[in-house]
Amino acid sequence: MAINAGIRGLIRKLAVKNAIDYGSARDGPILAKVLSKDPSLKSEIKSVNAAIKEILAEVNSLSKAELEKEYDKHSAEFEQEAARKAEKSSIHNFSIQGAEQGNFVTRFPPEPGGYMHIGHAKPLFVEDELRRVYGGELLLYFDDTNPDNERQEFVDAFKEDLKWLGVQFEREYYASDNIARLYEYANVAIRRGKAYVCICDGERIKQYRMEGKDCEHKKQGMEENIARWNDMLEGRFSDNEAILRFSSDMGAANTTLRDPTLFRIKHASHYRQGKKYFIWPTYDFCTPILDSTNGITDVVRSKEYELRDELYFAVLDALGLRKPRITSFSRLEISNNVTSKRKIRELIAEGKISGWDDPRLVTIRALMKRGITAEAIKQFSLGFGLGKAESVVDIEMLLNINRRIVDPTAKRLFFIEDPKPMHIEGIEGRIVEMKLNSQPDSGYRKYKLGGDLFINASDSNRLQKGDTVRLKDAFNVTIKGVGEKIEATYQGDAQAEIPRIQWIPKDGAMECELVHIGNLLEGESLNGKSMTSTKGYAEAYASVLKEGDLVQFERRGLFKLDSRKAMSFLSM
Ligand SMILES: [Zn+2]
Numbered sequence: 001m002a003i004n005a006g007i008r009g010l011i012r013k014l015a016v017k018n019a020i021d022y023g024s025a026r027d028g029p030i031l032a033k034v035l036s037k038d039p040s041l042k043s044e045i046k047s048v049n050a051a052i053k054e055i056l057a058e059v060n061s062l063s064k065a066e067l068e069k070e071y072d073k074h075s076a077e078f079e080q081e082a083a084r085k086a087e088k089s090s091i092h093n094f095s096i097q098g099a100e101q102g103n104f105v106t107r108f109p110p111e112p113g114g115y116m117h118i119g120h121a122k123p124l125f126v127e128d129e130l131r132r133v134y135g136g137e138l139l140l141y142f143d144d145t146n147p148d149n150e151r152q153e154f155v156d157a158f159k160e161d162l163k164w165l166g167v168q169f170e171r172e173y174y175a176s177d178n179i180a181r182l183y184e185y186a187n188v189a190i191r192r193g194k195a196y197v198c199i200c201d202g203e204r205i206k207q208y209r210m211e212g213k214d215c216e217h218k219k220q221g222m223e224e225n226i227a228r229w230n231d232m233l234e235g236r237f238s239d240n241e242a243i244l245r246f247s248s249d250m251g252a253a254n255t256t257l258r259d260p261t262l263f264r265i266k267h268a269s270h271y272r273q274g275k276k277y278f279i280w281p282t283y284d285f286c287t288p289i290l291d292s293t294n295g296i297t298d299v300v301r302s303k304e305y306e307l308r309d310e311l312y313f314a315v316l317d318a319l320g321l322r323k324p325r326i327t328s329f330s331r332l333e334i335s336n337n338v339t340s341k342r343k344i345r346e347l348i349a350e351g352k353i354s355g356w357d358d359p360r361l362v363t364i365r366a367l368m369k370r371g372i373t374a375e376a377i378k379q380f381s382l383g384f385g386l387g388k389a390e391s392v393v394d395i396e397m398l399l400n401i402n403r404r405i406v407d408p409t410a411k412r413l414f415f416i417e418d419p420k421p422m423h424i425e426g427i428e429g430r431i432v433e434m435k436l437n438s439q440p441d442s443g444y445r446k447y448k449l450g451g452d453l454f455i456n457a458s459d460s461n462r463l464q465k466g467d468t469v470r471l472k473d474a475f476n477v478t479i480k481g482v483g484e485k486i487e488a489t490y491q492g493d494a495q496a497e498i499p500r501i502q503w504i505p506k507d508g509a510m511e512c513e514l515v516h517i518g519n520l521l522e523g524e525s526l527n528g529k530s531m532t533s534t535k536g537y538a539e540a541y542a543s544v545l546k547e548g549d550l551v552q553f554e555r556r557g558l559f560k561l562d563s564r565k566a567m568s569f570l571s572m
Contacts, residue, residue: 003051007041010034011052015059016070017078021400025056064555065472065500082404094129094386096327099298104136106298107291108162108169112142112271113149114341116161118362118377118398122332125381127300128167139294140172143287145179145280147270149341155271157356161364165374173294175286176273182281183233185289185319186244186263190225194318195262197228199242209258212251218259232265232279239265246284248314256311260284288312292321299324302331303388332384333392334362336519336527352526359562359570360520360530362395370517371550371560371572376402395519402572403558410550410558411436413445414472414502415514417536419454421506424477426490427451434473437552445541452506454537459501460486470500472554502554508540513568514559533568542567 003011014033018025030052035041041048062070071078106127110120131138140162144150162169189195198205198217208215220228232242244263252258262285267278291299299312306328316323338344339362347353357365367377380398384391412435428451436442453471460482463469468478468491476496481487514534519527538553545551549561551569559569 003041003044003047007034007038007048008051008055010037011055012059013074013077015052015056016067016074019059019062019067020071022396025059027052027056030056094126094133094382096130096298096300096325096386098325099130099134102135104131104134104297105139105295106130106136106300107139107141107294107296108167109141109143109287110158111146111149112144112151112154112158113146114154114344115157115356115363115365117339117364118334118367119331119339121165121364121377122329122381122384123300123302124162124165124167125378126329126386129382130298130300136297137170138167139296140169141290141294142172142174142176143283144174144176144270144272145282145286147266147268147273147280150271152271157365161368164368165364165377173290174272175281175290176270176277178286178290179273179277179279179281181293182286182289183279185285186229186281187226189246189262189318190229190244191222192318193222194247195244196220196225196247197232197242198245198259199228199237202240205243208250209255212258214250214259218245218247218250232263235278237265239267241265246311246315246318248311254307254310256284256308257314260311262315284308284311285315288315289319289321291324292316296324299326301326301328303328303390304331327386328388329386330384330388330390332381334395334398335392336521336523337362337395338520339363353520359515359517367398369562370570371406371548371558372398372402373405376405379405399572406550406572407552407558408439409437410552411442411541411545412438412552412554413541414504414539415512415536415553415556416454416456416502416504416509416538417534418457419509419537420457420460420486421484422453422455422460422486422488422503424449424451424453424488424490425480427475432474445539447505447507447540449505450507453503454506454509455486455501455503468496468498470496470498471503472500474503504537504539508543509537510540510542510567512536512538512542513566514553514556514571515562515568516571538567 011030011034014030015025018030031048034048108124108127110116127138142155186195196218198215200215200217204215228242229244231237232244242265243261245259246262248257248259250258261282263279263281265278266280269275270277309326312326313323344356344361348355353360356363357369359366359370376398379401427449430449431446432449433444433446435444463479463482463486465479465481468476470476475493476491476498477488478491479486479488516532518530520530521527545561547561547564551559551561553559558572560572562568562570
């Protein structure tokens with residue numbers, strides 16, 4: 001069956017949008033959209049695919065200028081659709097069964113052992129949204145009971161990044177400020193027969209856990225445990241010589257319940273408490289207690305912790321403390337990237353990346369450096385709702401949201417990669433004014449022309465004597481001669497259906513570097529092309545740009561000026 005003109009038009013429109021959004025049009029998403037629009041076509045899948053293939057080939061062969069022209073015809077419709085989508089994602093059902101209006105307190109619990117990254121953003125914005133929905137509170141809880149990892153630098157960085165992301169907290173607290181209180185809870189647990197001191201070595205503990213077997217220390221009496229615990233507190237053991245363990249069930253199917261560690265010994269200096277303590281609680285002990293005693297009603301966390309929920313409640317039961325409600329949702333990950341603190345530290349040490357803000361990373365600092373806005377990170381994070389399906393997505397998804405947000409205000413400039421000189425007779429002293437972008441109040445860039453300009457060598461190669469072309473956004477010229485320099489004469493301003501080429505005035509042309517950021521990883525290994533650069537010239541207006549300014553370089557995409565000194569721009 002032949003595919004009707006309406007459907008062909010729809011395919012064409014989708015292909016154009018796809019080509020603008022992604023650089024080239026792909027068939028998969030288009031087929032899905034066509035079928036959702038007209039499900040009856042499912043029986044005609046062969047013809048639909050053939051039509052898509054044919055139309056894609058046409059669209060992918062269009063020049064960027066032709067593509068943009070076609071896109072502009074539908075731009076209002078595309079914008080409406082984007083707005084509808086954004087609205088739909090913002091009305092994701094952010095509700096928790098049993099949660100109470102006006103009686104809702106949750107917390108955001110980072111460990112200050114590294115910089116905040118995109119994986120933290122989802123729980124953060126989900127918690128922020130739930131606070132809004134339930135008219136409650138969001139607290140900032142630094143989970144800092146591992147002196148080996150944590151640093152004030154990371155606490156400060158988290159606070160700065162959270163501020164930049166626009167999330168405020170009713171109150172903040174630190175696990176490490178509560179150590180003395182947590183010792184008291186340890187005493188309670190020991191007296192209730194729910195904790196014991198174990199001096200087995202690590203290997204044995206691991207082996208017994210695997211075999212589901214109790215060690216002899218579990219049979220110690222309460223007096224013995226109190227004495228050993230006091231020995232721990234008085235410093236009679238060195239690091240890792242003893243631990244306080246939860247007396248639970250070594251045969252439990254859920255292995256997190258096989259007598260986990262509640263306290264361990266670490267004599268290293270702590271960034272906040274110094275040498276004050278050397279017996280440190282684990283996450284499994286301090287988190288439920290501090291949640292319960294800080295009035296947290298709802299813990300909202302990613303599914304990776306789900307196995308620990310049972311332990312969380314068991315610890316609170318053992319101590320007779322109130323239990324918050326726990327809601328789990330899927331973790332959000334960016335494919336082909338790294339968020340593990342250990343791996344990032346390694347890459348920095350090996351000189352493979354420049355630091356925690358290397359623009360190839362997905363730390364908040366890296367995204368910020370690259371020109372991703374807080375609003376884009378928020379929309380991206382909330383776009384998945386509270387669903388449990390694992391989401392590992394391409395960074396392109398975040399970049400697209402960001403482009404939609406910043407594109408209207410980015411300045412549109414010309415960029416010439418391989419300059420070919422052109423001389424035009426009859427334009428000397430002429431002033432051209434070109435809009436900085438499509439917004440009504442965008443302002444202009446203005447040049448007084450001398451007669452010499454640059455065009456791309458790739459464009460000049462196609463020019464022949466006698467051709468008339470339009471210098472984009474300016475006027476028409478007729479080619480008089482092609483050689484080392486293109487000679488041309490001014491041919492009037494009237495718009496005409498003739499080829500358009502990019503150009504820049506020679507005067508003030510600025511040498512620039514466009515840095516293209518790709519995925520950090522390719523499968524398991526580093527992507528050798530994760531950062532590539534193109535050198536060339538931008539028009540003189542580039543000299544007034546400030547670091548952080550966003551530019552849409554014609555045919556190149558969106559960039560952020562990263563360094564004025566080097567005139568280096570990062571792709572976004
Ligand atoms: Zn033992």
